[in-house]
Amino acid sequence: MNKSVLIKKVSSVDTQFELKEGAGSDAVHTTPIYAYAVCKLHTDSGIEGTGLAFTLGTGNILVCQAIDYLSKHIEGKEINDLMANFGSTYKVMTDDPNFRWLGPHKGIVHLALASVVNACFDLWAKSKGVPLWKLLIDLPPEHIVNTLDLSYLEDILTREEAISLLSKQATTKSERLNILQTGYPGYDTSIGWFNYSDDKVRANIKKAMDAGFTAMKLKVGSADSQRDIRRAELVRKTAGDKATIMLDANQQWHLPKAIEVCKALKDINPYWIEEPTHPDDVNAHVRLAKEIAPVKLALGEHVPNKIIFKNFIQSGCMSFNQVDAVRVGGISEFITISLMSKKFGIPVVPHVGDMGQIHQHLVLFNHIAMGHEALFLEHIPHLKSHFKYPVQIIDGYYKVPQHPGMSSDLKV
Structure with a gap:
């Protein structure tokens, strides 16, 4: 199955859950509220992609606002075309000239990126009618690496090394x-x-x-x-x-x-x-x-x-x-x-x-x-x-x- 699925609209949802009786507490977060900044990908086929970024409540809405900003990078894209070379889109999103100043690559902006990226992978697997693990283990190494952004890692992990590592492991998969x-x-x-x-x-x-x-x-x-x-x-x-x-x-x-x-x-x-x-x-x-x-x-x-x-x-x-x-x-x-x-x-x-x-x-x-x-x-x-x-x-x-x-x- 390789169904064509067009991303028509991206929306965000501030979802929060109160925990009871000390659950989730640690030495720093004594009264946590588990929360997700949810990215939803609405499509022309009735399939919906759902991405999550995790916070502890306060500030979750700020991540949702950042999701709404990043949506311009994927709206109007067909999911299989998008994921064929997703690493390039990923890099464009991480290096957005305005949002990058707020990081780079950390904090609210990066959490929003997580939710958007995860929604894309979810929709991709749904478009093929398989669980994500099945989609990923069946992809050729080159296709896996095409979804990645290896910039700033060239000194320890080049594209060729990544493909070689996955190819070597494929022989014993x-x-x-x-x-x-x-x-x-x-x-x-x-x-x-x-x-x-x-x-x-x-x-x-x-x-x-x-x-x-x-x-x-x-x-x-x-x-x-x-x-x-x-x-x-x-x-x-x-x-x-x-x-x-x-x-x-x-x-x-x-x-x-x-x-x-x-x-x-x-x-x-x-x-x-x-x-x-x-x-x-x-x-x-x-x-x-x-x-x-x-x-x-x-x-x-x-x-x-x-x-x-x-x-x-x-x-x-x-x-x-x-x-x-x-x-x-x-x-x-x-x-x-x-x-x-x-x-x-x-x-x-x-x-x-x-x-x-x-x-x-x-x-x-x-x-x-x-x-x-x-x-x-x-x-x-x-x-x-x-x-x-x-x-x-x-x-x-x-x-x-x-x-x-x-x-x-x-x-x-």
């Missing part, structure tokens, strides 16, 4: 198709939100393990570091020695504090410590990684674009790459960053501002077509009831999505 039968492993990120009581954390750990999860994450970053240490020990004791436990500080610590607390947390054998300090401070992360080895760092939730990812990847301090397609410039930039990570041997374990809806497709592509290890994908259940085709978790595994598109359609 069939060996990784078994994941379509097993599903993609998940980890429970909701056992230990910052504002949860100790008793609730214990109860959530037991529920997670009963649901088949063997990996889980605790929020740390308290003003009193003894609270973090005590709660981390609680998780390890409750979950057992075999459980995989991650700790997430949400940027709360300055470097000396990060060194002190991370060393104290070594005893619980964390799989990683996530976002320990300011997300732009590459040098601080390099020093921290050396100080606390062999404990590893996971970074990327608030790294805004491919250039800063490039710096982190080259620095050697990033052990796990948490790029998020609804926080960087959409699926196109996600794939670009995944390619850099693959070249440098860094696994991609996305942050899921989309609640895993889009990323369940992207990790399948990363594994099957790019050869990334299938470690696990974060699972956050809070907005499940608001999606038309919510993720399905069975025994701790993401069930492979089957509906056309990228599972981003909301009920509202």
Whole structure:
């Protein structure tokens, strides 16, 4: 199926969801409102593309206004023609002479770009009647690279290198198709939100393990570091020695504090410590990684674009790459960053501002077509009831999505 679909109109929707009883809370965001700046592509065929960018409520409307501005770049385009060389359109949008001054390539403008780009990929898959993962793994390497903007990366990833990397992995792609039968492993990120009581954390750990999860994450970053240490020990004791436990500080610590607390947390054998300090401070992360080895760092939730990812990847301090397609410039930039990570041997374990809806497709592509290890994908259940085709978790595994598109359609 390759249906001609014309984008007649682009609209934005400010969609916000209040969370209850401490859900979503961390050391910085104590009262979050999960929100999407939604881009909708209205077409001549009745098919609608839906793109998402993730915020925490305040400012969401500003992202929507930026979506409305960027719409001029794709309105009137036929989706298959647009996506045949989407990288060039992507670059035009990122380098818009007026909006670029507000970034470049970060903040409100880049979030709007994410929503627009994601809507294009969603509509593209729907026009072919297939899930996004299926569309992506079946594309020839040259076609994948045509959707990317590799500018400013020429020193470490040329177009020819990107095509070669994907072509090499294509020769062994069939060996990784078994994941379509097993599903993609998940980890429970909701056992230990910052504002949860100790008793609730214990109860959530037991529920997670009963649901088949063997990996889980605790929020740390308290003003009193003894609270973090005590709660981390609680998780390890409750979950057992075999459980995989991650700790997430949400940027709360300055470097000396990060060194002190991370060393104290070594005893619980964390799989990683996530976002320990300011997300732009590459040098601080390099020093921290050396100080606390062999404990590893996971970074990327608030790294805004491919250039800063490039710096982190080259620095050697990033052990796990948490790029998020609804926080960087959409699926196109996600794939670009995944390619850099693959070249440098860094696994991609996305942050899921989309609640895993889009990323369940992207990790399948990363594994099957790019050869990334299938470690696990974060699972956050809070907005499940608001999606038309919510993720399905069975025994701790993401069930492979089957509906056309990228599972981003909301009920509202």
